[in-house]
Amino acid sequence: MGTFKAWVVEKTEGGQTLAFRDFDDADLMDGDVTVRVTHSTVNYKDGLAMTGRSPVVRRFPMIPGIDFSGVVETSDHPDYRPGDAVVHTGWGVGETHLGAYAERARVKGDWLVPLPAGLSPEQAMAVGTAGYTAMLSLMALDAHGVTPAHGPALVTGASGGVGSVAVALLARAGWHVIASTGRAGEADYLKGLGAAEILDRAELAKPGRPLGKERWAAAVDAVGSVTLANVLAMTKADGAVAACGLAQGMDLPTSVAPFILRGVSLLGINSVTTPQSKRREAWARLARELDLEKLAAMTSRIRLEEVGRLGEAILDGKVRGRTVVEVA
Numbered sequence: 001m002g003t004f005k006a007w008v009v010e011k012t013e014g015g016q017t018l019a020f021r022d023f024d025d026a027d028l029m030d031g032d033v034t035v036r037v038t039h040s041t042v043n044y045k046d047g048l049a050m051t052g053r054s055p056v057v058r059r060f061p062m063i064p065g066i067d068f069s070g071v072v073e074t075s076d077h078p079d080y081r082p083g084d085a086v087v088h089t090g091w092g093v094g095e096t097h098l099g100a101y102a103e104r105a106r107v108k109g110d111w112l113v114p115l116p117a118g119l120s121p122e123q124a125m126a127v128g129t130a131g132y133t134a135m136l137s138l139m140a141l142d143a144h145g146v147t148p149a150h151g152p153a154l155v156t157g158a159s160g161g162v163g164s165v166a167v168a169l170l171a172r173a174g175w176h177v178i179a180s181t182g183r184a185g186e187a188d189y190l191k192g193l194g195a196a197e198i199l200d201r202a203e204l205a206k207p208g209r210p211l212g213k214e215r216w217a218a219a220v221d222a223v224g225s226v227t228l229a230n231v232l233a234m235t236k237a238d239g240a241v242a243a244c245g246l247a248q249g250m251d252l253p254t255s256v257a258p259f260i261l262r263g264v265s266l267l268g269i270n271s272v273t274t275p276q277s278k279r280r281e282a283w284a285r286l287a288r289e290l291d292l293e294k295l296a297a298m299t300s301r302i303r304l305e306e307v308g309r310l311g312e313a314i315l316d317g318k319v320r321g322r323t324v325v326e327v328a
């Protein structure tokens with residue numbers, strides 16, 4: 001038994017602390033697969049965990065970090081052997097189960113997926129939970145039957161992680177993508193990812209009418225709250241909105257008008273407990289359909305020891321696209 005380096009959240013009287021320190025192997029939680037983490041990433045929820053701005057950490061001490069890629073060190077799970085490359089997202093890792101901002105993680109093998117063919121461990125974390133959620137959103141819109149022939153697709157929070165991947169995926173699938181952002185300076189970045197139009201997010205941020213002009217047939221919403229209400233109010237008849245985020249807020253001050261007068265559908269996206277078969281389908285589609293040059297264009301890199309400073313930044317909407325955390 002030894003130690004490894006990890007970011008650790010501890011509970012204190014005044015709130016919580018975050019420190020980069022040695023962590024004992026003996027204090028890892030139960031699991032049948034131990035992984036040498038090579039890459040992780042920074043998602044909105046990681047910002048909440050590291051800062052304590054919202055109580056997503058429900059066990060202390062906690063190693064934050066909700067997703068990782070890495071190499072199996074030891075396994076009692078029938079599907080995994082030492083040396084296998086694996087990817088993990090969700091399942092409460094970094095919230096209730098010790099997480100990814102560490103050199104080592106122990107999890108249930110049932111939570112893992114094999115590294116998808118066609119993606120490197122680093123690319124898998126450039127996708128990360130955010131990009132995987134963007135794919136789940138696209139799959140939900142596909143299953144609903146809405147297509148580019150029905151009209152444009154809107155992406156809110158477009159310069160963020162979910163948003164950037166959603167823009168690239170929807171554009172590649174043939175949609176006329178409208179990217180809503182509060183960062184006018186990122187217009188060229190978003191056009192580079194495939195956005196056809198930029199919409200100032202201020203247009204969606206203030207309370208509007210129950211029904212507005214029909215502007216898009218589909219939407220991926222990473223923002224929630226008043227923005228999602230306005231997105232619904234401006235969705236074309238029989239269109240669909242995949243709701244996956246809450247960057248503006250968890251509330252949804254809407255009416256039934258878009259649903260009963262236009263047949264609009266609101267599709268909920270939960271990436272945390274997605275069953276294995278759907279997880280593998282999402283990763284396989286990401287490996288096939290996400291343009292790797294666009295993925296590289298939206299990705300920055302930091303070292304594990306630097307990740308602590310990004311918690312506040314991502315919550316304040318100051319992180320563009322995706323950030324890979326290089327662990328080993």
Ligand code: NDP
Pocket residue numbers: 042043044045129130133156157158159160161162163180181182183201205222223227243244245246247248269270271272314315316317318319321
């Ligand atoms: P990011 O911070 O990278 O992206 C969020 C984006 O939302 C920002 O970049 C910004 O985009 C926009 N935004 C931020 N604050 C506000 C605000 N007050 N009002 C309107 N827009 C705002 O986060 P992620 O991409 O990692 O996650 C996005 C959301 O999706 C989060 O709420 C996260 O919790 C959720 N999520 C949900 C999952 C699920 O399973 N359902 C899984 C993964 C993420 P811009 O500057 O372009 O306007």
